[in-house]
Amino acid sequence: MQTKLWKLALGAVAAAAFSFSAVAETPKYGGTLNFVVGSKIPSYDGHVETTFGMIHPIAPFYSLLMRVNPANPGDPTDFQCDLCEGDVPAGAEGGTLFTFKIRQGVKFHDGTPLTAADIVASWNKIIFPPEGIASARKAFYKMVESVTAPDDFTVVFKLSFPSGSFLPAMADPYAFIYSKKDLDEHGYTWHKMNINGTGPFVFVEHQPGAFVTGVKNENYHHEGRPYLDGFKAISAPKMSARVQAIEGDRASIEFRGFPPKQRDDLVNALGDKITVQESDWNCVLMVTPNHSRPPFDDPRVRKALTLAVDRWGGSQYLSQIAIVKTVGGIVFPNHPLAATEEELVQIAGFSRDLEASRAEARRLLKEAGQEGLSFTLNNRAVDQPYRVVGTWLVDQWKQIGLTVDQQVNPSPVFYDILRKSGDFDVSIDFNCQSVINPIADVSKYLPSAGNNYANFEDAEIEEVYDRLLHAGTFEEQRVIMREYERMVLDEKATQAVTLWWYKINPYRSYVKGWKIAPSHYLAQQLDQIWLDK
Amino acid sequence: MWQYVFKRLLLMIPTVIGAAFVIFFLLRAMPGDVCELKLGGEGAYVDEAQITLCREQLGLDDPLAVQFADFVWGIATLDFGTSMITGRAITYEMGLRFELSLQVAIMATIVAIMISIPLGTLSAVYQNTWIDYIVRTVAIAGIAIPSFWLGILILLALLSISEAMTGTRWTPPLDYVPIWEDPVYNLSMLIWPAVATGYRYSAVATRMTRSSLLEVLREDYVRTARAKGLVEKIIINRHALKNALLPVVTVIGIEFAFLMGGLVVTEQVFNLNGLGNLLVQSVTSVDYTMTQGIVMVIVLVFVITNFFVDILYAWLDPRIRYS
Structure with a gap:
């Protein structure tokens, strides 16, 4: 029975892989992705929080300066620009100077245009937070000496010494880009309870302990994306509830991952309606x-x-x-x-x-x-x-x-x-x-x-x-x-x-475009996901 | 009577303050630091200065007496403050869950009453017959099976039956919609936990109804009624059952109060965003203010329910003269 299950699961994975590479499926637009999250949201502030309970429902509302390539998150060296333009910059001056060109025409969800000043303000909050302001990962950026904006669409990171850990750290999924206007007008703790980003989805509602919903950002800067009309992140602290949610199609996926037994149960119950990535x-x-x-x-x-x-x-x-x-x-x-x-x-x-x-x-x-x-x-x-x-x-x-x-x-x-x-x-x-x-x-x-x-x-x-x-x-x-x-x-x-x-992620086979990452924190903006329904 | 009601109301004050005292100091004896958990989360390093600042901001460095006084004043003004984790008002967080918990409690109570009173009566009237044996077996099974286990069985049955009937597996909805917005959606979510908890709840009430009715049926006034030639149905319904329900009402009242915050595991099984789930989350994250708030609400529900049960006693049994 076990062998049969595995053949089935592997068959589903192989089928999915084939569909990506050989048939090159055209993404379909529309639909709402329902997914379950096993942890709660302490606050919306990515610079402070450390839990996937926050990142899964909130990351789709924000953009990063650069990110792990969501189409290839398994490769630990594949990074791409998100709010920056072109390729991720190589370091100049012996690896101590990184110049990012910023996309033009990007707008925050409240309509404010994004400029380099927003990137600088956000990164300064992360790396050099004012006294009394928490920043969970500032220790990752010990090599950064300054972050400046020589013009409206250029950001320069000056390092005190070259370091191989700098660029990967820049793709930190928690490094949300906030509007400088919000930081100046509302203060550095405003983002704990408020959301205003440039991400693929616009915040609609958060019912604490129950769900978060978002709708498609029509002005998203990655052309043609997102494919989904919206998403609903449903809170389900108990694993059995999350498994049953997928089994009963109340949710399509859980991004953190399940143990082997739950994978086998789902494959056994749903056959080719379930795809497994590991x-x-x-x-x-x-x-x-x-x-x-x-x-x-x-x-x-x-x-x-x-x-x-x-x-x-x-x-x-x-x-x-x-x-x-x-x-x-x-x-x-x-x-x-x-x-x-x-x-x-x-x-x-x-x-x-x-x-x-x-x-x-x-x-x-x-x-x-x-x-x-x-x-x-x-x-x-x-x-x-x-x-x-x-x-x-x-x-x-x-x-x-x-x-x-x-x-x-x-x-x-x-x-x-x-x-x-x-x-x-x-x-x-x-x-x-x-x-x-x-x-x-x-x-x-x-x-x-x-x-x-x-x-x-x-x-x-x-x-x-x-x-x-x-x-x-x-x-x-x-x-x-x-x-x-x-x-x-x-x-x-x-x-x-x-x-x-x-990491083992069994999910409904109609969910397409999602690639497993080596961390449950990565590639969670959901702009690459579409539903084949 | 009114003097009694007034006295009972006054007695509620020391009860609530006593409960507040116990809750407050027991929580402080618990190991764990909310700031450490909140800022450190899943392994982040937080320096001591940030933790100290967090404790200051949350008022945790104030003397315990000051914190306790704030808490009691909060109860008096029904303002429990804000959650130490989310920063949202506790009344808001509880309000979101209270509606769901209240609905499940009411539905479970209705299920329990609908099962327990007829079955308990049948069991007493047909004592030591096959009807009595079946009812007693059902009741004992209800006591023996934990409601969360029954909940799991219900969910598994729903998956299997729906697949057999429609070819797709069906589970109850995961997100709560108020009954007045979408009654079908709401009931398709909450009927199952109500049945699971209502059955266990009814098991206790059924046994209580049976034993209480058996006792009443042996009373002199019932024998007199029979000697007068009164129809058995009238004897049971009008004379015996009303008096036999006194202890049953107590049980139902206490169980109702328990359901408001005690459905922790059942809420998790059915993924209900109720007060029980919130209580567990706040305890595990050492969120003192939230835990205190929820426990105090449960205490208030217990105290108020008991108050109404006492009043109901007088209505059910005219021999009771509180004044």
């Missing part, structure tokens, strides 16, 4: 030992923890029940900066020889005087994939004689322990990012990073990362990245990665 996901669960609490201040103990984990076997079995699959290091597995398998198996805990790894783990524990160590694992009360991976880890550690008590806490308590009180032995943590930007993404492993909760200092790691941040060429970046990865995961074993998440 992708590696720029999200990984980590094991964070508390270095300030013995014996986790001992690198031998930390290394033993990672050596005990059978990642290759885990990938095979866990991928059948959870949204994890790919074995990788600290960099998103499909990126050119990621370790190849040959490089990966050299790192502690990634060897194909599990018995040898576990023997080494036992030896290290014995040497450290920690045989039969008992500790608690702080985990988050979210099934997919936290609890599944946590339970798997407990078993893995049991194989080397450790006794682990997994404490599964509701999110507020989990965060409180991890981020605030620091009262844990070992905790699950996560590194989920939007645009694949390895140099920025791996800053999570930096001891000085505000979101590294392992409680330690290490000048050597800081120095290596600093070199990585300033590396000018790809080759140089790759060599330093390996050095950094080996230091973090092996030599010092400061933290450990488990398995990379795996």
Whole structure:
């Protein structure tokens, strides 16, 4: 039965792929896309928020300066202009000067014409927010010295040093472009509860906890788009409700993704009416030992923890029940900066020889005087994939004689322990990012990073990362990245990665033009989607 | 009577303040920081200065006594403030959900009354016959099956039956439309949770009706009525049932109040944007003001419902003389 299901699903995917490439379907205009969202909207301000609960319903109202190509979001190096014109600029002056030409004739939904001043005001809010104004991702733009507009349709980003992480960071899906007029007249918090963008859809209504609706922006700057007349983002916190919504055709798609079981259920119930797209996901669960609490201040103990984990076997079995699959290091597995398998198996805990790894783990524990160590694992009360991976880890550690008590806490308590009180032995943590930007993404492993909760200092790691941040060429970046990865995961074993998440999106086959991205935050403006009904 | 009503009204004040006190301080004992969650979200780094500023803006750095006084004043003026997460007025957020929750509660109560009174009466009148056994089995099943489980079964049945009948799978709508705007759409969404919760609710009321009626049917005045040759139907309907309904009314009243905020899981199963769902969301995001507001509304519904139940007692049983 399972095989039959898979043939059916793969058939649907193949059919979809064929239809795109060979038949080159002509997009149809019209229709309303209903989709379900599993999280709530804290505010509408993209510069402040970090949740997909906001980005899925609100991103269609806004434009970005540049974006991940929605027709090819799987390629981590394919960016395109959104409000800028022509190609994404290459850096001048040794990669420290980026000049963006801005489209002319673009209007905000309230009729205000867009100029370079709006882009500058928005980016200054993101990178250099005034005191008291939150900006969730300003740390991504440490290299930016200034953002200026020499004329009405040119924006210049001046960097203090060249960095490979700059351009990907510019395609951040949360970097909504606001009207300078709104910022000046209403203040920097106005966008938390108000919407005025230049995106493909115009805001109509938000009924908190229920839905958000938008209608087609007739003056959208990407010619011929959007194809849809409108969309309705329906809030459905429970996964079973989201699955049933697709099954009953109350919604066509859920953009975050479902576990394998729900994919199989939908394919089983709907056959070729369902198409499935799958992708590696720029999200990984980590094991964070508390270095300030013995014996986790001992690198031998930390290394033993990672050596005990059978990642290759885990990938095979866990991928059948959870949204994890790919074995990788600290960099998103499909990126050119990621370790190849040959490089990966050299790192502690990634060897194909599990018995040898576990023997080494036992030896290290014995040497450290920690045989039969008992500790608690702080985990988050979210099934997919936290609890599944946590339970798997407990078993893995049991194989080397450790006794682990997994404490599964509701999110507020989990965060409180991890981020605030620091009262844990070992905790699950996560590194989920939007645009694949390895140099920025791996800053999570930096001891000085505000979101590294392992409680330690290490000048050597800081120095290596600093070199990585300033590396000018790809080759140089790759060599330093390996050095950094080996230091973090092996030599010092400061933290450990488990398995990379795996994104599975089953959706109604009449939804066309949507391509799966390696992040649930990307390509959500919906201008490329059309309905074949 | 009026003195009693006045006393009951006065007693509501300390009850509400006591509840407010418990809610306020229990919430503060909960681990978790709303600012940390709000700004940190899904892994963003937030520096301490921003968290401090957020706490200042939300008034969380004020002394607890000041915060509590604000809260109590808010209850008195029916202004619960704004949500710590969304910044919207709590009365607005609750108002959006209250309508839906109230409709489900009313519909479930109607379903429960329509099932429980006739079945409970039948069961008592035909005690220890096959009718009684069937009714008792149905009632016990209703108590044993959680309403959310019944809800899941209903949804699965709807999918299967609709596919068998029409070839397409049908599920109830996901978004609420008021009944006066589109009654068919509204009912096609809310009838299922009303049936799921109404059945469980009716199970308790059926058993209560049965046992209460059995007790009343053994009273001297019922025997007297029979001895006088009164028709059994009149004895049951006019004399016995009215008195037997006293405890049933209490159960229905308490259950109705419970339904206003207690349908947490059922609301999630049917994706209803009701007060129960909002309560869960506000608790998990440590939104103190929202949680306090919702719990206080539920407390008020309980207190007011109990007040009306007490008044109804006097109407149903003339022997009760409160004055």
